[in-house]
Amino acid sequence: MVKKMSGLFIPVLSVVLGLLAGAIIMLVSGYNPIDAYSALLYGIFGDSYFLGEAIRTVTPYILAGLAVAFAFRTGLFNIGVEGQLIVGWLAAVWVGTTFELPMLIHLPLAILVGGLAGAVWAFIPGLLKAKFRVHEVIVSIMLNxxxxxxxxxxxxxxxxxxxxxxNNIFATATLRSPFLSGLTDGSRLHWGIIVAMICAIIMWFILEKTTTGFELKAVGFNQHASEYAGMNVNRNIMMSMVISGAFAGFAGAMEGLGTFGYASIKGGFTGIGFDGIAVALLGANTAIGVVLAAFLFGGLKAGALNIPVETPIPNEIVDIVIALIIFFVASSYFIRWILNRINKKGVK
Known part of the structure; x- marks a missing residue:
């Protein structure tokens, strides 16, 4: 029974252990963990504004997590999600600020161009991997x-x-909505969360219900066996990176067309693409797992902003908690070994 439930139980246990370890660190540092976690929860669920901002924060995490998870499921490590996100962000805003079209055309076009830009950027490491066996980690991290x-x-x-x-994008290209803003007391919540959910369904459908998804996973599992079975290994490698990059580009489009409404010069990375690695890891590289993990990460990030407001605790403590959760998830093999030992003793 433990083995059957381990796929769900171990990430949950990792979260609990991370929260407990974070509480211990706060106690040792002289802070009250109950006050910290209470302020954190209030920063997420305290009122409609906080809830709207939390959901808005979750949106790009879902898409970045899907980008990383899709590549993982097909045997690739796309560490260039951050760069693909940035390129998708700019491309979507370019469409939003350059063309004047009806919303039914303008908004979908801007989103699609953002995804296309991310896909094109991811195609570069995919091509080099397929044709010259250059490791995708090296190329993608440099492309960031x-x-x-x-x-x-x-x-x-x-x-x-x-x-x-x-310039700010035209109103016909925005994901913002007066309805959502009014519903959440002026938050920046936008319709991007719907786009993210649709993308999660698309990833699940491709990998679990299509022949293409089967080939992509087979190539990732064993390239030589897949080639012997008649599959086009190089094409599948490039296709995997392109689809992964499209998800990342959509994440950037959500920021450009929803949260901000413009593209600006950045002094550094947004961090969303790198956090997507942790989201995918915590979500066990499954679509539903990524969505749940993104809600956890986005909620923690949004709620952390309320901690220094209501307590003397610095909000960096949440980063420590997140790091501890990732640590325990990465230690899942050791946790699984302990659970198996406990299960065997229970059977005896």
């Missing part, structure tokens, strides 16, 4: 920096005249 500086240059010297941000 390329994306950051290239997009900054385009914003400053192509889209504007040495300004630090673009």
């Amino acid at each position: 920096y390329t994306a950051l500086h290239v997009t900054n240059y385009i914003i400053s010297y192509v889209l504007t005249d040495k300004l630090d941000k673009t």
Whole structure:
């Protein structure tokens, strides 16, 4: 029974252990963990504004997690999600600020172009992996920096005249809604959460219900056996990276068309793409798991902002808790070994 439930139980246990370890650290540091976690929960569920901001924070985490998880499920490690997100962000905003179209055309076009930009950016490491066996981790992590500086240059010297941000997107390209804003007392909640959920369903459908998904997973599991079975290994490697990059590009589009409404020069990475690795890990690289893990991460990130407001505890403590959760998830083999030993003793 333990083995059957381990896929769900171990991530949950990891979260609990992370919260307990975080509480111990707060106690040792002279802080009250009950006050901290109470402020954290209030920062998520305290009122409609906090709840709206929490859900808005969750949206890009879902998509970044899907991007990482899709690559993992097909035997690849896409560590370039951050760069693909940034490129998708700029591409979506470019469409949103350049064209004047009816909303039914403008908004979907901007979202799709954002996803396409992320896919194109991910195609580069996919191509090098497929044709020349260059490890995708090396290429994708270098492309993160390329994306950051290239997009900054385009914003400053192509889209504007040495300004630090673009114009705001047209109203016909925004994911914002007066209805959602009014419902959540002026929060930045937007319709991107629906897009993220649709993408989670798409990932599940591709991997679990299509021949293409079967081939992608087979190639990731054993390239030689897949090639012997008649599968096009190189094509599947590139396709996997392209789909993964599209999810990352959509994450950037949600930020550009929803949360901010513009693209600006960035002094560093957003961190969302790298956090997507932890989200995918905690979600066991499954669509539903990624969604649940993203809600946890997004909730912690949003709720952390309320901790220094109501308590003397620095909000960095939440980063420690998240790091501990990731640590326990990464130690899942050891946790599974302990549970198996306990289960065997119980049987005896």
